[in-house]
Amino acid sequence: LPSSAEKIWFNGKLIPFADAKVHVLSHAIHYGSSVFEGVRAYNTPDKGTCIFRLDDHTKRLFDSAKIYRMTIPYTHEQLNQAQKDVVVQNGFKSAYLRPAAFYGEIGLGLAVPFNTEADVLVAAMEWGAYLGEEALENGVDAGISSWNRLAANTMPTGAKAGGNYLSSQLISMEARRHGYGEGIALDVNGYVSEGAGENLFVIRDNVVTTTPVTAAILPGITRDTIITLLRDMGYEVREQNIPREALYLADEVLMCGTAAEVTPVRSVDGINVGDGKRGPITKKVQDAFFGLFNGTTEDKWGWLTPVK
Ligand code: PMP
Numbered sequence: 001l002p003s004s005a006e007k008i009w010f011n012g013k014l015i016p017f018a019d020a021k022v023h024v025l026s027h028a029i030h031y032g033s034s035v036f037e038g039v040r041a042y043n044t045p046d047k048g049t050c051i052f053r054l055d056d057h058t059k060r061l062f063d064s065a066k067i068y069r070m071t072i073p074y075t076h077e078q079l080n081q082a083q084k085d086v087v088v089q090n091g092f093k094s095a096y097l098r099p100a101a102f103y104g105e106i107g108l109g110l111a112v113p114f115n116t117e118a119d120v121l122v123a124a125m126e127w128g129a130y131l132g133e134e135a136l137e138n139g140v141d142a143g144i145s146s147w148n149r150l151a152a153n154t155m156p157t158g159a160k161a162g163g164n165y166l167s168s169q170l171i172s173m174e175a176r177r178h179g180y181g182e183g184i185a186l187d188v189n190g191y192v193s194e195g196a197g198e199n200l201f202v203i204r205d206n207v208v209t210t211t212p213v214t215a216a217i218l219p220g221i222t223r224d225t226i227i228t229l230l231r232d233m234g235y236e237v238r239e240q241n242i243p244r245e246a247l248y249l250a251d252e253v254l255m256c257g258t259a260a261e262v263t264p265v266r267s268v269d270g271i272n273v274g275d276g277k278r279g280p281i282t283k284k285v286q287d288a289f290f291g292l293f294n295g296t297t298e299d300k301w302g303w304l305t306p307v308k
């Protein structure tokens with residue numbers, strides 16, 4: 001479980017952890033009206049502690065807010081700085097960051113008046129491998145959920161909004177109840193969508209496929225990273241619909257996300273993926289991914305931002 005920090009950035013100031021509180025009638029508590037990010041900072045050998053793809057995460061936070069017509073009363077630059085500050089001021093070398101914007105004490109009316117300002121926070125915590133250290137090497141057992149992902153005309157999965165995570169909770173709780181390490185949801189058309197908090201890649205005969213944004217996914221920043229790293233290594237990566245059985249017949253399946261990083265999937269619904277172990281392409285892409293942080297992969301893309 002995450003272990004938390006001494007200070008949290010809340011509405012423009014770094015305040016003590018214990019003081020970062022909201023009212024019980026906060027709008028977000030009742031209606032899930034928040035948008036958020038999950039970001040990681042890694043301790044690199046050459047540039048010290050760096051936030052991974054900081055600008056892309058901050059941009060997605062503003063994009064999620066835009067979809068919900070939510071006003072974030074800070075600039076992109078200010079929120080970048082806040083993310084650096086929570087790492088530095090808490091003395092973390094590596095950290096998981098949680099920026100969020102939410103409606104606080106604005107009354108309980110559903111239709112939020114235009115230009116209502118959101119409350120904004122950035123928290124930092126120490127958080128190791130989300131699906132377990134062991135899973136990074138040996139893979140997770142995943143199961144298809146009985147819950148589908150949201151249909152495109154119900155709630156936008158392209159927004160990283162608090163309310164969406166009720167869907168993720170159902171998926172991951174059901175998976176754990178059935179003894180799986182993680183759940184995978186299908187979209188309303190029956191195609192593979194994503195894990196409860198991870199995007200998916202399927203590899204067969206050296207061709208890599210990931211689900212398209214039309215399959216009710218959150219377009220993950222790690223997903224984009226994996227696509228970029230694989231193409232850079234010369235692999236063909238396709239974005240196309242994946243039927244459920246393609247997971248059973250794959251040579252390799254992997255899950256990725258900021259929290260989950262790059263985790264092999266060793267079985268789906270109790271059927272071994274390949275020979276039930278981490279596959280060679282998954283290993284290569286893990287090495288390339290973690291290499292960005294241990295200095296063995298050159299950061300050609302400018303993805304690492306030093307915190308100071
Ligand atoms: N899908 C969902 C539902 C998620 O919650 C996450 C984690 N933010 C992802 C995909 C992966 O996104 P990212 O790589 O940007 O963390």
